[in-house]
Amino acid sequence: MTPAVSFQRVSRHFGSVRAVDAVDLDIVPGEFFAMLGPSGSGKTTCLRLIAGFEQPTAGSISIFGERAEGVPPYRRNVNTVFQDYALFPHLNVLDNVAYGLMVKRVGKAERHKAAEEALSLVRLPGYGARRPGQLSGGQRQRVALARALVNQPKVLLLDEPLGALDLKLRENMQEELKSLQKALGITFVFVTHDQGEALSMADRIAVFNDGKIMQIGTPEDIYQRPSTRFVADFVGSSNVLPPDFVQRYSGQHRWGSLRPESIRVGRAASGEGVAARLVSTNYLGATTRLALDADGLKLHAVVPAGTALPAEGEAVVLTFNREHLHLMGEPA
Amino acid sequence: MSIVALNANPIPAILPGSGGLRGALSDLFWRRPKVLLLLMLLPPVLWLGIVYIGSLFALLAQSFFSIDEFSGLINRQFTLKTYGDLLQAANLDIILRTVTMAALVTLASAIVAFPIAYYAARYARGRWKALFYLGVMLPLWSSYLVKIYAWKLILAKEGILTWLLTKLHLLWLLDAWLSLPVVGGNSLSVSFTGTFIVFVYVWLPFMILPVQAALERVPGNLVEASSDLGASPGQTFRNVLFPLALPGIVAGSIFTFSLTLGDYIIPQIIGTSRLFIGQAVYSQQGTAGNIPLAAAFTVVPIVIMGFYLWGAKRMGAFDAL
Numbered sequence A: 001m002t003p004a005v006s007f008q009r010v011s012r013h014f015g016s017v018r019a020v021d022a023v024d025l026d027i028v029p030g031e032f033f034a035m036l037g038p039s040g041s042g043k044t045t046c047l048r049l050i051a052g053f054e055q056p057t058a059g060s061i062s063i064f065g066e067r068a069e070g071v072p073p074y075r076r077n078v079n080t081v082f083q084d085y086a087l088f089p090h091l092n093v094l095d096n097v098a099y100g101l102m103v104k105r106v107g108k109a110e111r112h113k114a115a116e117e118a119l120s121l122v123r124l125p126g127y128g129a130r131r132p133g134q135l136s137g138g139q140r141q142r143v144a145l146a147r148a149l150v151n152q153p154k155v156l157l158l159d160e161p162l163g164a165l166d167l168k169l170r171e172n173m174q175e176e177l178k179s180l181q182k183a184l185g186i187t188f189v190f191v192t193h194d195q196g197e198a199l200s201m202a203d204r205i206a207v208f209n210d211g212k213i214m215q216i217g218t219p220e221d222i223y224q225r226p227s228t229r230f231v232a233d234f235v236g237s238s239n240v241l242p243p244d245f246v247q248r249y250s251g252q253h254r255w256g257s258l259r260p261e262s263i264r265v266g267r268a269a270s271g272e273g274v275a276a277r278l279v280s281t282n283y284l285g286a287t288t289r290l291a292l293d294a295d296g297l298k299l300h301a302v303v304p305a306g307t308a309l310p311a312e313g314e315a316v317v318l319t320f321n322r323e324h325l326h327l328m329g330e331p332a
Numbered sequence B: 001m002s003i004v005a006l007n008a009n010p011i012p013a014i015l016p017g018s019g020g021l022r023g024a025l026s027d028l029f030w031r032r033p034k035v036l037l038l039l040m041l042l043p044p045v046l047w048l049g050i051v052y053i054g055s056l057f058a059l060l061a062q063s064f065f066s067i068d069e070f071s072g073l074i075n076r077q078f079t080l081k082t083y084g085d086l087l088q089a090a091n092l093d094i095i096l097r098t099v100t101m102a103a104l105v106t107l108a109s110a111i112v113a114f115p116i117a118y119y120a121a122r123y124a125r126g127r128w129k130a131l132f133y134l135g136v137m138l139p140l141w142s143s144y145l146v147k148i149y150a151w152k153l154i155l156a157k158e159g160i161l162t163w164l165l166t167k168l169h170l171l172w173l174l175d176a177w178l179s180l181p182v183v184g185g186n187s188l189s190v191s192f193t194g195t196f197i198v199f200v201y202v203w204l205p206f207m208i209l210p211v212q213a214a215l216e217r218v219p220g221n222l223v224e225a226s227s228d229l230g231a232s233p234g235q236t237f238r239n240v241l242f243p244l245a246l247p248g249i250v251a252g253s254i255f256t257f258s259l260t261l262g263d264y265i266i267p268q269i270i271g272t273s274r275l276f277i278g279q280a281v282y283s284q285q286g287t288a289g290n291i292p293l294a295a296a297f298t299v300v301p302i303v304i305m306g307f308y309l310w311g312a313k314r315m316g317a318f319d320a321l
Helices: A041-051 A093-097 A099-103 A108-121 A137-149 A168-182 A193-202 A221-226 A229-234 A243-248 B001-010 B020-031 B031-064 B083-084 B091-124 B127-141 B144-155 B160-167 B171-178 B192-216 B219-228 B233-263 B276-284 B289-315
Strands: A005-014 A019-029 A032-036 A056-063 A078-082 A155-159 A187-192 A205-209 A214-216 A239-241 A256-258 A264-265 A273-281 A287-294 A297-304 A315-319
Touching: A005 A041, A019 A041, A019 A056, A019 A214, A032 A193, A041 A056, A041 A078, A041 A187, A041 A205, A041 B219, A078 A137, A078 B219, A093 A099, A093 A108, A093 A137, A099 A108, A099 A137, A099 A287, A099 B233, A108 A137, A108 A187, A137 A168, A168 A187, A168 A193, A187 A193, A193 A221, A205 A221, A205 A229, A214 A221, A214 A229, A229 A239, A239 A297, A243 A256, A264 A297, A287 A315, B031 B289, B083 B091, B083 B289, B091 B127, B091 B192, B091 B233, B091 B276, B091 B289, B127 B192, B144 B160, B144 B192, B160 B171, B192 B233, B219 B233, B233 B276, B233 B289, B276 B289
Parallel strands: A032 A187, A032 A205, A078 A155, A155 A187
Antiparallel strands: A005 A019, A005 A056, A205 A214, A239 A256, A264 A315, A273 A287, A273 A315, A287 A297
8 A cells, every 4th residue: 555654764954953864654544643752853844844844855755655855835735733723813713724725716605614514523613703812722723623624635744733732621632633533534643742642642653763763663562562762761751671680580681671560569578579679659649650779770660559558768679570571672 | 058058148027128218119119000100101191292292283273274365474263265275286286196106105115125024034033134124224324315315316317327227238228218208307316206216215114124023923834834725825925924914014104105295305306396295385384484285285194194094994904913
């Protein structure tokens, strides 16, 4: 099958800064693809390369098999939901949503009808006459979504669209975006620095760092089987274990990762395990997060709230199942 | 350690006193911010309200007086006769000529200013921005008269423009233009074209700066969003940039339009012997001694500007503010 978006050795340099550095990427049609990484990792530049706001310094980009270099944004059937929405302040909501159809010279009645439908799709029916300035952040976000969807794009690009929303609203929008994507079958490319968001929404995730892709895989792959120390640390802050430590338990001299929830904490008298000291406990509601010190190696564990715990500063014993210790491909 | 250091200092009082007259005064301003506001606004309000608006009303009142044609004395009785005089063919000509010139100067200024303002707002950074401000403001620092006489030298028959066009073998182009009725003349310095060029030059900064300020406030991602939604650069200009820059263009056009309506020096030095409103006011209140007619002439630009702003508002020029 032709990929929806395909990057071959794509680079984008700004002077001496390699924002995107020889990236290879295939996005499957109809999937929800997340680009995850810290700020400055090149994920937004990748999105802008697909949208056409940036041109690659080297490499080639194709969208549904067609070469996209040198094609301006207005000749791409790809639409973007911008981070701060970029709604036109001088137009009302209906004209904002109908903008893409207006510039394609669709008649007024027809484009307003389509815009109304798009507004119903994002559950804002009847908001057409308002100005963007009269809407809340969440509503503006929906208008921006409707404005992109009304053009029936082949690929929808979302640049941290939920970043400015408060937690509750963000969780609602995550579910809505996910079900909208399933219903419409459009390829979504979603940029975020929030690993929880990427894990919960995406079919596949690309983890970016320093302009390069560290790992591409399903949320499970990324979470359970990180391939590098960076991925293990960035996605859900796994415990990164040095090769010497890993060798004792697996026999192999490689970097390992161990999820905080895989560690069991027992009292020092309870027998076998890694001797450690409980440094501090943080109550997080459903869980409690423990900071541990195993002979200089800093670890953390997550246990269900209500677990009986030793006092801070006491000696403890850590145990875990061998199969939860994941060996990473990164050279030791 | 830091706690010890903190304790070493003398412990300050929780509610130290106000500390003399100045302290009492700032406390008063803090408790009653409107007192400070009143004190700050009083001088400018007195100046604008009494000196400026007052003299404007005095002027308006003058225009309802008339002049005794035999004695040349002012008859201080309410009459609309002076405004009737304004409607004489010769005076209407002056008004029409001035308004046409002001409209053309405004249009040309907007067309010339937009690209410059666009560059300054969207591309110029650091030293280029400083250079832009210097380039726009520098002409405003030198004397208005010096600039106009400089232009007279540039536009004169023996001037640098004629010389340059001769070198380029393009003198026929200038001669063809000068042979046209109305806009032509013996040389550019004694034609309406010359007046127009100098007006545009002199008022251009007043158009560039507000347009630049308006474009500066347009977030860059609106242009990207428009492009992303399929608008060509031309469509983006018409549907996004121009509407959002319109308040700036209107603000600039208020300057260029009203300054052209009132100016009497440029058409006197560069142009034909036919009068503009400013020159008419100057000669009526000076040599002719007809203050009521001069006042009536002065009311014309005020009324025109009033209609202009009303029309601009109706057209939605201020919606994006």
